[in-house]
Amino acid sequence: MNVQREPIGVIGTGYVGLVTAAGFAELGNEVFCIDIDAEKIARLERGEIPIYEPGLEELVARHRDRLHFSTGLDEAIEHARLLFVAVGTPPTYSGDADLGAVYSVVDAMPASDRHALVMKSTVPVGTGRHIRRRFEETGKSGFRYVSCPEFLKEGSAVADFLDPDRVVIGDEGDWAGDAVEELYRPLDTHILRMDIASAEMVKLASNAFLATKISFINEIANVSEETGADVGEVARGMGLDDRIGPKFLQAGIGFGGSCFPKDVSALKQLAGNSGYHFQLLSAVIEVNELQKRRVIGKLKRGLGPLVGKRIALLGLAFKPNTDDMREASSLVLAGRLQGEGAEVVAYDPIAEEEARKLMHGVEFAGSAEEAVRDADAAVLVTEWPEFAELDWSSVATAMRGDLLIDGRNALDPAAVRAGGLRYEGVGRQSDGEPAEPAAVAGPEVQPASAGSGPG
Numbered sequence: 163m164n165v166q167r168e169p170i171g172v173i174g175t176g177y178v179g180l181v182t183a184a185g186f187a188e189l190g191n192e193v194f195c196i197d198i199d200a201e202k203i204a205r206l207e208r209g210e211i212p213i214y215e216p217g218l219e220e221l222v223a224r225h226r227d228r229l230h231f232s233t234g235l236d237e238a239i240e241h242a243r244l245l246f247v248a249v250g251t252p253p254t255y256s257g258d259a260d261l262g263a264v265y266s267v268v269d270a271m272p273a274s275d276r277h278a279l280v281m282k283s284t285v286p287v288g289t290g291r292h293i294r295r296r297f298e299e300t301g302k303s304g305f306r307y308v309s310c311p312e313f314l315k316e317g318s319a320v321a322d323f324l325d326p327d328r329v330v331i332g333d334e335g336d337w338a339g340d341a342v343e344e345l346y347r348p349l350d351t352h353i354l355r356m357d358i359a360s361a362e363m364v365k366l367a368s369n370a371f372l373a374t375k376i377s378f379i380n381e382i383a384n385v386s387e388e389t390g391a392d393v394g395e396v397a398r399g400m401g402l403d404d405r406i407g408p409k410f411l412q413a414g415i416g417f418g419g420s421c422f423p424k425d426v427s428a429l430k431q432l433a434g435n436s437g438y439h440f441q442l443l444s445a446v447i448e449v450n451e452l453q454k455r456r457v458i459g460k461l462k463r464g465l466g467p468l469v470g471k472r473i474a475l476l477g478l479a480f481k482p483n484t485d486d487m488r489e490a491s492s493l494v495l496a497g498r499l500q501g502e503g504a505e506v507v508a509y510d511p512i513a514e515e516e517a518r519k520l521m522h523g524v525e526f527a528g529s530a531e532e533a534v535r536d537a538d539a540a541v542l543v544t545e546w547p548e549f550a551e552l553d554w555s556s557v558a559t560a561m562r563g564d565l566l567i568d569g570r571n572a573l574d575p576a577a578v579r580a581g582g583l584r585y586e587g588v589g590r591q592s593d594g595e596p597a598e599p600a601a602v603a604g605p606e607v608q609p610a611s612a613g614s615g616p617g
């Protein structure tokens with residue numbers, strides 16, 4: 163039985179916008195996608211996907227007849243009453259969210275009593291109230307507004323859209339909220355209706371809590387290193403408590419990406435602007451920054467002064483299965499290593515093109531094996547599965563030094579040591595002298611565990 167689905171508009175074709183558009187096309191909606199970047203629109207019209215996201219290219223290709231791309235709003239406004247907003251809200255120098263793109267969309271809307279903006283962009287609590295006031299002041303009081311925050315994780319965004327934990331809808335109890343609920347009903351998930359301010363807070367609070375969980379386990383890892391405990395075992399014991407759960411208890415070198423750093427800072431700033439000092443989030447941010455510095459400390463302990471040392475970074479993206487370099491730990495590590503006088507060589511199977519735009523003075527290798535050649539030390543930064551499958555005896559032979567820092571606790575320490583390398587993880591006990599290379603192949607390397615990098 164075919165059920166007629168209403169057409170929608172999606173303004174902004176980045177990670178959130180394009181996945182949202184493709185997801186609704188999969189559900190049967192005709193989708194009008196708008197972006198001010200004419201080059202991006204031209205690429206999308208040719209079937210080229212400007213971002214790396216598993217499954218997205220196939221989804222767009224499958225529903226090409228339902229997806230329309232344009233730099234103008236006219237066609238979307240003509241055909242669709244619900245206009246999803248998925249534009250960027252990057253942090254400003256003050257820490258507040260830059261809502262310039264959001265208000266450009268608001269101001270571009272016509273006076274109408276049959277349209278609604280549905281906010282997917284992450285915005286501060288109170289933005290909906292300000293937008294409603296702006297509509298009223300400009301003679302557009304009939305234009306409706308809905309907050310519908312996204313909870314997509316980069317690397318699994320398509321699956322997250324089609325099988326979400328929940329859908330949060332903040333509205334004023336009018337037709338627009340009902341229409342958005344109807345759009346999501348086929349997904350058969352929890353649909354939560356609430357006021358707009360609460361919906362805006364759900365997104366910020368969720369990401370801030372997950373970031374707090376990551377910083378907490380990283381603090382436990384740091385104490386474990388000093389006391390002889392193994393943070394992996396600690397996390398396993400903690401995670402079996404259903405009040406805690408196992409997710410986001412993977413110690414590492416800190417979180418990055420487009421959401422956690424921005425949303426934690428935004429919530430801290432929002433609280434400060436409201437007269438409240440959010441002390442916990444200040445600590446979360448500080449721990450995350452310190453975690454990257456500890457890698458430099460480990461390298462210095464293992465190598466001495468880093469001047470002239472060649473350091474290989476394995477992985478550059480902030481997490482696997484994405485080419486996103488926003489707030490990636492590799493950026494901080496490369497900069498600090500260069501500041502210490504080290505020579506940095508890096509490899510990432512997907513993110514090199516994006517990394518080249520942000521990293522200068524770094525040598526880019528074509529493979530992990532090439533990256534570690536003549537390196538004094540190697541640091542696993544992003545837990546791409548291919549790194550867990552490396553032949554560690556070959557790596558040890560290729561390297562000039564013997565130190566491997568597993569920044570995501572994603573490798574099998576026994577296999578690394580059997581290859582003749584000194585292994586140092588996060589929250590695990592480090593090696594002294596390197597092990598003798600094994601006469602036979604070491605134990606099979608287990609699949610890389612989920613890293614602490616968020617989505």
